[in-house]
Amino acid sequence: MNGPLEPRQNNPLVNARAQLEATVDLLGYDRSTYEHLATPRRELTVAVPLRRDDGSVELLTGHRVQHNFSRGPTKGGLRFSSDVTLDEVRALAMWMTWKCALVDLPYGGAKGGVRIDPRGYSTGEIERVARRYTSEIMPILGPATDIPAPDIGTDDRVMAWMMDTYSVNNGHTELGVVTGKPVALGGSLGRASATSRGVAHLALRAMELRELDPGSSTAAVQGFGKVGREAARFLWDEGVTVVAISDQFGAIYSRAGLDIPAVEEHVAVHGTVVDFADADRMSARDELLELAVDVLVPAAVEGVIHEGNAERIRASIIVEGANGPTTIAADAVLQAEGRLVVPDILANAGGVVVSYFEWVQANQAYWWRETEVRERMTERLDTAWSRVSALSQDRAVSLRAAANMLAVRTVVEAHQARGLYP
Known part of the structure; x- marks a missing residue:
């Protein structure tokens, strides 16, 4: 049911699923719960044709995986890397679901990637890749659907191109469709760091x-x-x-x-x-x-x-x-x-916390001071740290096990509260 795994040493999806299985066992959930959470809700693989500066055409492959919708629209980075695989994107999307749940953000997890080494391409070529990839995944993209952000090989400039491509095709400027944008285009102070x-x-x-x-x-x-x-x-x-x-x-x-x-x-x-x-x-x-x-x-x-x-x-x-x-x-x-x-879903959650703040600010068209952003981020991380530390000591488990238990339980409770349709 979970699909075949790609033959890759240290396949991240193997680790992600193993972590989930151990967490489901600790929480006492049944096998069907594991199967549901181990399987992405939606995957899209697209061809990304690129016209090089010399006039030749190269065909690249891109992915976008939306892991879970139970708590809200999906959220997750986009990476440009020659190491991108579908299994990697699946794993990163799953981890993003747990990360958002752990720091109490109203999102599910997503991830995207294009198999390309950006160091071998001009700025104009990277822009064409970003815009074509955006147009290809546009049916599943949107501020209330799926919100990308920068990751390995991408930056605020790539997010600006994505936002512009989406906005032009929809006939109006939509600042909330991506986060990690330049401040001049609705990015949040404090997001970069x-x-x-x-x-x-x-x-x-x-x-x-x-x-x-x-x-x-x-x-x-x-x-x-x-x-x-x-x-x-x-x-x-x-x-x-x-x-x-x-x-x-x-x-x-x-x-x-x-x-x-x-x-x-x-x-x-x-x-x-x-x-x-x-x-x-x-x-x-x-x-x-x-x-x-x-x-x-x-x-x-x-x-x-x-x-x-x-x-x-x-x-x-x-x-x-x-x-x-x-x-x-x-x-x-x-x-x-x-x-x-x-663990990663706690240690590096500051980025998605401030991405959430950027999304909120863009939707309200009202921007906060950088000190406010930092204070609110620190408060979220400290709350999560306290909960994880307390559960780790109470259950005599590692910080990773405790973090995963809190995150998975949060997602399962939301899923059960919504019920199964039809």
Whole structure:
């Protein structure tokens, strides 16, 4: 009933379904409930023809998966990546459902992707991809239906093109059809840094739980893109010594700690953290994951902590800035070793919280101050953290298990309250 899985090592959908199955068992639901929640409500795969700048035509593949509608319209990012698969998009959409439920947003989860490496294309070509993809998925898109946001390989500019394409085809400007837009087009103040700020905030809450002083603690951040870059900066601002960071080209390390603003300046000039003057280059990029630090922030892609390296993870706290960075097999190892894992559906929920605020502001045509946005985001994350921590202690389960239990129960209660039609 759930459909065949694509043959891919560390397939994220395998992990997502395994997490769901374990949660359903903990909550005492029946098999039909698992089947319902494991199966996306709607999937759309589209051809995305692209006219290249040289006049040739290339055919790309895009996906949009809407996992669950029980609590409201679906919400989720759009990524442009050569690694995009339908199973990946299915898994990310499912995780998005749990994330929205955990922080009490009136959404279900969705995700989209186009299989393309944007680094090999001009700005004009990326715009044509974004606009054609939008036009292809338009039948299932809308501010009351499905609201995309930026993800890997996309940004506020791509969201502006999507919003414009949708608006032109509908004959009026519709600011609420996407989030993560430029502020000039109805974007929310504080949206760009929301995910990173939330990751850093919850890292500090986890450090409190482990009685670690930020001023004498160390951290390593995998990924120096949308999430990792500012998460490293926010931790550095709080006095945490960030000893290592990585990007797709390599990793750097400094026992004394990296000057994160200086690293940011280096990346702005060179496009990578590699060859930063005041650090050593690590022999292998993923060696960073195994450093003896207090806090590890995997903020790149899914499946980077797996059964092949889980026993070598030495960080006391792992804060999942990325979606699905830890496989289910690795998670069991980390729990057995006493590592504190702040799960993705909690750790990186700051982004979707502020996306919700942007959607609300766009629908009302009334915008909030950045201080209001930050305060309201922090309040939502703190409430979720308190609920997850309390259930974790009460049921003697991991933070991930507790977060999943709260989220799945919320979705099931909404589904049962609505009933089955017809």
